[in-house]
Amino acid sequence: MTFTYEDHNAMHTVVMTKGVPDFREGQVSFDEDGHLERGKTPTVMNPNDKHALRAAFQTKVRNGGHVSLMSMGPPGYKEVLQEGMADVYADDLYLLSDREMGAADTWATAMTVATGLQNLDERPDLVFAGFKTADGETGHTGPQTCWCLDWPMITHALSLDIDEDAGTVRAKRLVDGDVSEIETVEAPMPCFIVADPEFEPTYRKASHRLKHKDLREETQQRAEEYEEHLKVWDHEDLNLDPDYIGLDGSPTIVAGVDPIPKAPSEREATVIEADEREALEPVLDELTPYATGD
Amino acid sequence: MTDAVEEYEAVVVGCGPGGAAAAATLARNGVETLVLERGVDAGSKNVSGGLIYAEESAPYTIDGLFPDFREEATERPVTENLIHNIAGDKVKSFDIGDLHHHDTAWADAVLRRKMDSWLAQQVHERTRETGGGLLTEVHVTGLLRERGEIVGVTTEELDPIKADIVVAADGVNSELARDAGLMDWEEPEEWFQGVKAVVDMEPELINDRFDVAPDDGAAHLFSGDLFDGVRGGGFLYTNESSLSIGTVFHLDSIAEERAEPHELLDSLLTHPLMAQWLGDEYDEREYSAKLVPDSKKAAHPSPHTDRLVLVGDAAGQMQAQGPIIKGMNHAVTAGALAAEAFADARARGDPSQAGELYEKKLHDEGVMDKLQPTGYKMFGQLGEVGPVDDLSNAIADSAVGRFGVRAAGGLLERAYSSPRLISMIPDTKLPYVTLPTVIAEELGEPVAEENTVSPPDLADRIGDLTYDVDDPHIELLDKSFEASGTAVTACPVSAEDFGGGCYRDEMVQTNGSTEHLVSLDTQPCVECGTCAIVADTEWEHPAGGKGVEFNRG
Incomplete structure (x- = not known):
């Protein structure tokens, strides 16, 4: 399942994204048992995916071409795609959406998304994914998609330089995700890249910043009428066998979920008015055993 | 990625009225113009008393260059x-x-954040059509030289940029004017x-x-x-x-x-x-x-060298005499004349003559007479x-x-x-x-x-300002009270017996003797430049988008 790189004209980058519950304070809602209340919690673009989108946008600004944003999920994910478009940048949006695709594990999702990527008119040179989602936190879907495509993969990417003539991408990456060790790697395109949350786009040319500014203005406008730039594909569009996608295509079995016990909320506390020196004596008495190591 | 040095025909540093007038005039003459502004927004670093004039005798006025100016960017007329x-x-x-x-012709009160950010929008649209444009949050740090000749600018945020003309409209504390040795x-x-x-x-x-x-x-x-x-x-x-x-x-x-x-x-x-x-x-x-x-x-009688021209406050072009306080109008005239000079010089096939021509225009158009009556x-x-x-x-x-x-x-x-x-x-x-x-x-x-x-007291005034604090941008070279003590009082965000300001003085005991010293914390700095004059400092502006941000100005 590989693309031929030869017939490319301009850079085409695709960013994979997912909608996740908005876990920010004030947005997220849990019931009494600590279960997430999906109905009461808004769905937003997975925060880590913004780094992937920024990396793709940097590619567009520096090297030109085209940025597509793709997701698999229910129809409500349209707004997630719109958010990505408005917040960072995208030329067009793709949503793989179908009841048959529902309840997929990471394997079935990767199969579906990889097929979606192959269904694009223009073959991507680079596919970006964010570093794991805020809900599942598996970090599997990106690499499994890459495995389906049989492409080289660069994970934990911090910065990118593309040599279009040579057809290669050079990246600085964290070795094993460890901030203390950074290596530089090079891979032929097409290539799959997982952007690390530490990814920083850099624009050291005035012309790049001017283009950045133009594109940002343009994308704001486009995001308002995002549906004109959105394609929704179901399993028939992708010619996928329902047995291999969605719940039926998911080999993962969740045996059970153990809730993490709540931290005890009631603690014994003694309040000491520290107006006078003597009042602090009991504190000292309490702390002394620890100081001597008892 | 190509590593070739970027080139524009003109680089304008600063998008206050002088820079805006220069950029608009360059753009009108079809000159590819890049404008670099260090604030998060044009006007966010700019302060003025608040009156802008249009003089009947001036060859250029701000509303002449930007027709909707009074409607969109000013407050009340006087x-x-x-x-x-x-x-x-x-x-x-x-x-x-x-x-x-x-x-x-008219004089209006202005608030600089509103005024300059409106101008910047116009400037960006016009210069973008020439292949350039306006960028904010870029701190131009100095002049790019080749074999001793000025050929462009260096910045903190971008790679060096070459230009046939550099218009320094970077304000009263112009780093370019000082780099060039003109101010x-x-x-x-x-x-x-x-x-x-x-x-x-x-x-x-x-x-x-x-x-x-x-x-x-x-x-x-x-x-x-x-x-x-x-x-x-x-x-x-x-x-x-x-x-x-x-x-x-x-x-x-x-x-x-x-x-x-x-x-x-x-x-x-x-x-x-x-x-x-x-x-x-x-x-x-x-x-x-x-x-x-x-x-x-302070107005420089010959505010140019090589490809560099100074306009506005950067050239000391601020007329303040008794009840007359006029600066922005002169900056507008100077900016437009500098641009006109470059366009003329280019048309004659010798852009290097722009500086000389600009100086001549400043005198011929009566600007210097107003600045130095x-x-x-x-x-x-x-x-x-x-x-x-x-x-x-x-x-x-x-x-x-x-x-x-x-x-x-x-x-x-x-x-x-x-x-x-x-x-x-x-x-x-x-x-x-x-x-x-x-x-x-x-x-x-x-x-x-x-x-x-x-x-409000000084602590509240400082507390109400918006800052994006970066590394210290001013270095105190001589910490003795004798050399730098004046800053403790003269700095508008410092005061004697006030610990929350930029400059404080302190008595320090060393080896039995007492030294009267000054210490500096640039956190509340409003970037006015006072201490560059009254104290012994190495003075620079903060990085692009950093430091104080005025919302009114």
Whole structure:
């Protein structure tokens, strides 16, 4: 399942994204048992995916071409795609959406998304994914998609330089995700890249910043009428066998979920008015055993 | 990725009125123009007292270059002009409308954040069509040289950029002008320091208290004995829904008197005369400060070298003489003339002649005469000679002088309205302090109203400002009180016995002896540049988008 790189004209980058519950304070809602209340919690673009989108946008600004944003999920994910478009940048949006695709594990999702990527008119040179989602936190879907495509993969990417003539991408990456060790790697395109949350786009040319500014203005406008730039594909569009996608295509079995016990909320506390020196004596008495190591 | 150095035909540094005028004129001439502004937004680093003029005699005006300017970017026009001579609670007011209207097509109050960000939008649209455009948050740090020749600029955020012309419109503390050796920060006598408070007020209250129509406004100036003998004065301008109230003093006088600028501003704000305008509810929104070059002494007669031209404050093109304070209009003219000079030189096939041509235009179009009036050169400077100054102060304050003031009452008001006489004013105590005080004592009436305003203290004023703090951008080279102690008082965000400011002094015990030292914390810095002159520092601007951000300006 590989693309031929030869017939490319301009850079085409695709960013994979997912909608996740908005876990920010004030947005997220849990019931009494600590279960997430999906109905009461808004769905937003997975925060880590913004780094992937920024990396793709940097590619567009520096090297030109085209940025597509793709997701698999229910129809409500349209707004997630719109958010990505408005917040960072995208030329067009793709949503793989179908009841048959529902309840997929990471394997079935990767199969579906990889097929979606192959269904694009223009073959991507680079596919970006964010570093794991805020809900599942598996970090599997990106690499499994890459495995389906049989492409080289660069994970934990911090910065990118593309040599279009040579057809290669050079990246600085964290070795094993460890901030203390950074290596530089090079891979032929097409290539799959997982952007690390530490990814920083850099624009050291005035012309790049001017283009950045133009594109940002343009994308704001486009995001308002995002549906004109959105394609929704179901399993028939992708010619996928329902047995291999969605719940039926998911080999993962969740045996059970153990809730993490709540931290005890009631603690014994003694309040000491520290107006006078003597009042602090009991504190000292309490702390002394620890100081001597008892 | 190509590593070739980027090139534009023109690079304009700074998008205040001078830079905007230059960029718009370059763009109109089809010159590929890149504009670099260090603020998060144009205007976020800019402070002015608040009046912009369009002179009838000027070859370029801001509304000529940007037709919707007055509609979109200004506050109220000035339709009433008064100067108030103050002695204690006695005040004698003169109408100086004639002086104001001399050579004035119009004059509007402005707030710089609103004004400059609007200009920047226009500039970006126009320069983008030339293949350039405007970028904010880029701090131009110096000049790019090849074999000793200036060929472009270096910046903190971008790779070096080459250009056929570099227009330094980077303000009073221009790093480019200093890199080129054209300007310095040496003599306090060449500078004024302005401090301003923007006070919010409902438009209806402004109309009412200043007795102006909704589309009219007032400009009031203040001088006399209310500033502890420090040479300078105060101003009050009406905006749409706020007032700009400030003070401007000779920096050498602030330094000599060890005056605290924020206290001098408070002296104005709390004077009984202000009660009629400020009322009981005082809502100060922004405290700001800036250095003002005294063009009579600081305007560079030949503000160019190689491919670099200086415009506006960067070239010292700020006319401040007695009640006349004009800077932005001259910056606009200079910016447009510099651009015109480059377009002419390019058309002749020799862009390197742009600097020479610009200098010629500044003289031919009368800009230099306004910045350095002959009257001042002949008479004003004479008045600054010590014995002459002492004598004139003594006469004005003597029985004879006082008799003269009483007898001359109406004549004096006319004298204050004479542009020719005003241009001869020396920078001494006589016009700023002695004469206004004597006028008020002899001719003035006491103000009955009680002023209940209590301005915020310095800590609150600093606390209300917006900062994005980065690494320290100023280095204190000589920490001795002798070399740098003046900054403790002269810095508008520092004060004696105040721990929350930029400069503090402290007695340090070392080996049995006591040293009087100064320490610096640039966190509350408003980037006015005062300490670059009165202290021994290595002074730079913060990185693009960092440091203080003025919301009114």
